[in-house]
Amino acid sequence: MLSIPQPQRQDGSTVADADLAALLAGKGAAAELRPVADILAALTAEATAGELAGEARARAEYRRRPIVPQPRRHARRGPAVPAPWLRARVAAAAGLAVFLGGVATAAYADVLPAPIQRFAHDTIGAPDAPARHPAAPARRLVAPGQSAETGGPAGQQHSGTGRAPSAQGTHARASGQENQGSGQDQQGTGQGTQGTGQGNPHAAAPPGNPHQPGQQGNPHIGARHPRRPAPSGGP
């Protein structure tokens, strides 16, 4: 409990809290509190001229106040909608992007027609078209049975390599193994090519080339021309 020193009334009693509350509420004051009531009344007296001297300054500030624009009833806007011509352009651009992406994918999958595939090969580095190699028709001339006779394992290996770039390494490795292990076959293959007289430029190894038979197993032989048909022996 708070112990507040209470001023003595003139008759020796103290000021009661109720009297103070009444004083604050402006409900009149006991006789001993009249001086305090007068003080409070003086605090709330009429304004003096000095206290109203700043009116002009306040009014000027009021006139300079920022004008807050009132919200217009019909000014509400929804989300921005592009114009029809812009939408058409965006749709066309999106369609073109999808088309080009599909073409590029097809080019790298090597499933495009030969002219387009060659164009893709020249422009974006897609695999080349098989028709570029003039030896391709020669492969069609090879009878299934002759491949085993003339080319032996080499012919089988080359004919089995795919056109996809991923198959090149396999081809090269196989080719190398093949060269290491079957110099005779290579030699025989070269002779067969010469015998056809088709002048296959890729059949660079002359008959009896000391580099060919089982010497290196050089993977570049196959890798340099991944789609080159095996120099099969001629008929």
Next chain:
Amino acid sequence: MGDEFAGLLAAAQGGSEAAFTRLWRDANPALLRYLRVIAPGAEEDIAAETWVQVVRGLSAFRGDEQAWRAWLFTTARRRAIDLARRRARRPEAPLDDVTMALLPRTGDSAEAAIENLGTAAAIALVSGLPRLQAEVILLRVVAGLDTESVARLLGKSPGAVRVAAHRGLRRLAEITVDAGVTL
């Protein structure tokens, strides 16, 4: 202002300078009297700064007369606190001396103040109270705020505000008794 307040506020918010002037005339004297106690010597400047801020936020204000006055005095008090901090960093004048010069230090001066009781003398008497008691009495009596509003403004509990008010009034009563004033 009573029932007039809502209409005056709406008119002032709508651009009526006359309505704003009525509001200003009603509140500015009380504002200055409060500031004379908590920021003596700077009351005019702080009051002007307060009105600048009030004018800027006038259109967004929502509330009754009690809230209006609480807003005014809260703004003024913050400006006064800011000024005190600036002066504390760069003291320019012995503020305490100015304050004490206004206070009745002896019984004779208190008696003289009461005998010539006017607003300035009453403010000088209240200024002699401890800061919290003086502020509570001014906000309750001059600003016309209720206990809860004063508590929020000062960051005190309503109970602490009541205690401070009663202590301040008792102290004022002691001063008048000590001065031997009988009215």
